[in-house]
Amino acid sequence: MEPLWQDETAERGLHEEALVVDIAGFEGPLDLLLHLARSQRVDLSRISVLALAEQYIAFIERARSIRIELAADYLVMAAWLAYLKSRLLIPQQAKDEGPSGEEMASALAFRLKRLEAMREAATRLINRNRLGRDVFVRGAPEHIVTERKSGFDASLYDLLSAYASLRQRQAVTQVTIEKRHVWSLSDARLILARMIGDLDDWTALDHFLVRYMATPKERATAIASSFAASLEMVREGRLEIRQEEAFAPIYLRRGPNPIDAETLAEMEAARG
Amino acid sequence: MAEAQKYLPGVPDEEDEIEAASFDPRLEQEAERIAEALVFASAQPVSEAYIESRLPRGADVHGIMLRLKALYAARGVNLVQVADHWAFRTAADLSFVVQTDEQEVRKLSRAALEVLSIIAYHQPVTRAEIEDIRGVQTSKGTLDVLMEAGWVRFRGRRRTPGRPVTFGTTRDFLDHFGLEELRDLPGIEELKGAGLLSGRVPSNLNIPVPTGDDELAENEDPITQLDLEELGLLTPKGEEAD
């Protein structure tokens, strides 16, 4: 039986000639290592862990040289393999504590074998005769067996997912969402229209706005919107505007064509 | 015939040469098996024409069906003919076996699952606390359903004003959900790990470790017969309320 992962080998990132590095094709460092081990074309119990370590490190180096973002896991594994390599190459000191290079190598070989065994098991499992695909149940069942005393059905999974989603939902809704207030152009226009009515003399824009600003945070949006609205109103002759120099205060006063009460009422009505 | 051959490994080729008139008994047997499986798996009675279309060429479908009918006649399940369709039915004299199961298994509603899970994790818990956690009122019917299922019980009364009744889960609850003890209920990390809680769990979300089944909490009083009568859950004089 063809193992699943072999089917995918062709799509995997590593091609020996092309040297195309695509780390995304692998499910983590162990998957990559297993793939490299397979390329030694020997029984997994006879792979050369030293050669494997070298291949892995070379692969990672290549990936880094062409600036592929590598997850930390890959780098940690590379560092560990470099350490393993040094343990394998340098003879063990008598008083050296810790595991020998051979022990480390066999631990790695075990993990690769175990992962491969699980992949093969998965393939065999999925290729079994499956209910609903190869094997079928009675199409017209005549009763439902009730073996439970309660007469109610629910699984632990149902229970836990109900609880988890409830708690999460509730926890989220308990967060009070503060609406960030943004002055729209029409807001600003209306506010200006209300204020300008009785303005005979030059008055600073900021001065007007202060009373409309609930919090200092609104300052920027209020000034931006009302300045834009005031330019429009100048064009319509409803107000006049003056500024001494850049960043100086902006002064406003009633224009030659002021907003009468009727127009203002219309504007208020339009705003709701 | 060649088609049937494909399905029957081990049947020698030469037999194929014999014309349909003398149908190979082994093919006959295979045709029987196919007819059986087809009728079994179908949600509706299966027409003889359809069965024939699935049988090896040359098979005498009607003869096969009649033989199967005879074969099953004395069994617990009979093959019955409905017009020109075929179906399996429980033998008429055994219908009592199948029909005594009148109690249908009902799925718990979402609300009931939520309330049950809150009681499981937060016990001993009062109704007000359940509502507080869910953010909605709990209908009386929901708790009734859980009581009826035998999964929820009155545990005691909280020693607070109003002495509210506290709820807890039962031994049957543990049995049904395959838990050995309440402490086996997964905690926040495990719910997260299993993908039941999404990654960004709000920091204000705490999942309590439920307290043991039988012990009362410090601020709990045991529930008495009198309490039950008072709550209208038990008619006076200790008659069984159902």
Add this chain to the structure above:
Amino acid sequence: MAEAQKYLPGVPDEEDEIEAASFDPRLEQEAERIAEALVFASAQPVSEAYIESRLPRGADVHGIMLRLKALYAARGVNLVQVADHWAFRTAADLSFVVQTDEQEVRKLSRAALEVLSIIAYHQPVTRAEIEDIRGVQTSKGTLDVLMEAGWVRFRGRRRTPGRPVTFGTTRDFLDHFGLEELRDLPGIEELKGAGLLSGRVPSNLNIPVPTGDDELAENEDPITQLDLEELGLLTPKGEEAD
């Protein structure tokens, strides 16, 4: 066929009289019919205990089920055992005839399939152990998919510090993959023999395991909503960032 003949009514069965001397063979026959009808009528596997509860007192339910199993072994519909339950299923070799267009078999991702196998072969297994075997983190939702399919369940908690939850497979898993019991998992004996299911790396050294983003190191505090806002990773007001 000769074997089937033996159990058909009206055919005396001397062998039975010798073994179950106390039990009337005709009652035995009746018990067989009832068991057959019960299991045949249900799409879900039926527990042996339930069948027993419906049989005349004293009937050897297991013996009956095994005889029925043998009786149906060569037929188009087989009696199969799923853990301590029984079910009728179409014979696997007939899948090509019974197949319809509407068949729906859950498609599993490679990762989900791998996790499923690891749970099946290593159960009871914790999430950390699954990740140790695969060498990568299990994405959220992978376990969720398997649990939703009804193939994987929370089994219990490991009696080690932290009491991690363990996972196992369900009866539906056995049913779906046509396994009588876990011992029937393909190659499980060989894997056990090779020490590949011991879960113990034969060395006192562990190679790097994935850093679980769920777990915090001892010297870490969990990141709070406030921190995230401060860091500009989350817009204020707790809106879902996605």
